[in-house]
Amino acid sequence: MGYSKKRFLAMLLLSSISLSTVSFADSISEMENKKHLNQKSADELKNSINSLEQEKNSLSGDVAVIDEEIKKLEAQISELMKQISALEIAIKETEEEIKKLEDNIDKNQKEFEERLGAMYKNSQVGYLDIVFSSSGIDDLLSKASTMKFITEYDKEIINNLKNDKLVIDAKKSELDGQKLSLEISKQTLDNKNAELYASKASKLVLIEEAANKQSISQAELEKLESEISTLEKSISAEKAAQAEDARKAREQAAQAKAQAQAKANTSNRQVASAVSTKSSVGAGEISTNVGNGTLGWPVPSSRNITSNYGYRTLFGVPEFHMGVDIAAPLGTAIASADSGTVIYSAYTGSYGNLMKVQHDSGIVTYYAHLSSYVASVGERVSKGQTIARMGSTGNSTGSHLHFEVRVNGAHTNPLNYIQ
Numbered sequence: 001m002g003y004s005k006k007r008f009l010a011m012l013l014l015s016s017i018s019l020s021t022v023s024f025a026d027s028i029s030e031m032e033n034k035k036h037l038n039q040k041s042a043d044e045l046k047n048s049i050n051s052l053e054q055e056k057n058s059l060s061g062d063v064a065v066i067d068e069e070i071k072k073l074e075a076q077i078s079e080l081m082k083q084i085s086a087l088e089i090a091i092k093e094t095e096e097e098i099k100k101l102e103d104n105i106d107k108n109q110k111e112f113e114e115r116l117g118a119m120y121k122n123s124q125v126g127y128l129d130i131v132f133s134s135s136g137i138d139d140l141l142s143k144a145s146t147m148k149f150i151t152e153y154d155k156e157i158i159n160n161l162k163n164d165k166l167v168i169d170a171k172k173s174e175l176d177g178q179k180l181s182l183e184i185s186k187q188t189l190d191n192k193n194a195e196l197y198a199s200k201a202s203k204l205v206l207i208e209e210a211a212n213k214q215s216i217s218q219a220e221l222e223k224l225e226s227e228i229s230t231l232e233k234s235i236s237a238e239k240a241a242q243a244e245d246a247r248k249a250r251e252q253a254a255q256a257k258a259q260a261q262a263k264a265n266t267s268n269r270q271v272a273s274a275v276s277t278k279s280s281v282g283a284g285e286i287s288t289n290v291g292n293g294t295l296g297w298p299v300p301s302s303r304n305i306t307s308n309y310g311y312r313t314l315f316g317v318p319e320f321h322m323g324v325d326i327a328a329p330l331g332t333a334i335a336s337a338d339s340g341t342v343i344y345s346a347y348t349g350s351y352g353n354l355m356k357v358q359h360d361s362g363i364v365t366y367y368a369h370l371s372s373y374v375a376s377v378g379e380r381v382s383k384g385q386t387i388a389r390m391g392s393t394g395n396s397t398g399s400h401l402h403f404e405v406r407v408n409g410a411h412t413n414p415l416n417y418i419q
């Protein structure tokens with residue numbers, strides 16, 4: 001009965017352990033799965049962050065190249081600006097020269113006009129008009145020749161004026177051309193510069209976009225990594241809880257077993273002590289009422305032999321009785337037949353609870369059908385000392401002691417030793 005009860009308890013505990021194990025395993029594997037998925041996403045994000053980094057680096061490289069080009073262009077522009085400035089100075093000087101020439105023309109014209117006198121002053125066609133409308137020096141001279149008043153000196157003035165005017169025109173035109181071409185190159189460079197700045201700006205926008213994407217990915221990655229770390233903590237906490245539960249279950253099983261054992265022991269002791277109160281000899285007490293044999297009488301309170309050593313018929317079956325049976329009430333004190341050492345105490349088949357004592361002479365005595373043990377294996381006992389209590393365990397029909405004397409292992413008639 002005790003066995004099946006214990007077994008039932010153990011099965012109950014086992015089933016509760018396996019139930020909790022299943023639920024733990026489910027939640028752990030769920031978390032492991034989630035952790036695995038998070039890890040996968042995190043790896044993908046890491047790859048995307050790396051490729052964004054590469055993109056950013058290559059864009060930065062492009063921008064650096066463009067920056068170099070812009071620097072060169074800026075140097076070129078600066079050089080051109082210097083040239084333009086030099087040309088502007090040259091233009092100003094030329095303009096001053098032109099002004100001087102014009103002043104000279106003016107002066108010559110006035111001098112000439114004064115010298116011509118009032119006679120020509122009022123003529124319908126101005127002298128200078130003739131001079132400047134001439135298509136060439138020959139034409140002029142042919143016209144001038146018609147004007148008898150023109151002197152050699154006048155002719156020289158006219159030529160000088162005409163040359164000056166041509167030089168001025170040529171210089172003016174040359175300067176205009178230079179100004180225009182400079183303006184064009186300046187404009188071209190400005191355009192190019194603007195274009196380069198625009199492309200640099202667009203590259204910067206791309207870099208910024210890549211950086212933004214990267215920081216978003218980084219934030220996502222950090223979130224995932226934090227989730228992974230939380231999951232790892234939860235998993236190890238679950239595993240620890242699982243281990244703790246298993247430990248508690250083992251402890252409970254051990255306690256249940258110990259309690260069952262203690263209960264069994266207590267009931268044995270209760271029977272023993274209940275009976276022992278009736279007995280005059282207490283546990284471990286030494287009785288002197290052990291007779292006059294070589295060995296002491298093992299039941300100090302009873303001399304009632306119910307079965308002798310030798311052949312007998314028990315339940316109609318002949319058998320050899322290897323000891324003597326001495327009857328007394330349950331729990332009666334059993335005394336050691338001589339001083340010696342307890343070498344055995346265990347339930348042994350038809351003997352029931354059996355105790356063996358090895359005596360100093362080499363003889364071993366057997367005490368069977370006991371209700372409980374008082375002495376323990378290894379314990380040194382004296383002659384007449386209570387070592388056990390009478391019972392009816394094993395193959396027994398009532399409370400009695402089955403006592404054997406063994407010499408060199410062979411059973412012998414105990415009555416040759418006890419009286």
Ligand SMILES: [Zn+2]
Nearest residue numbers: 323324325402
């Ligand atoms: Zn017997």
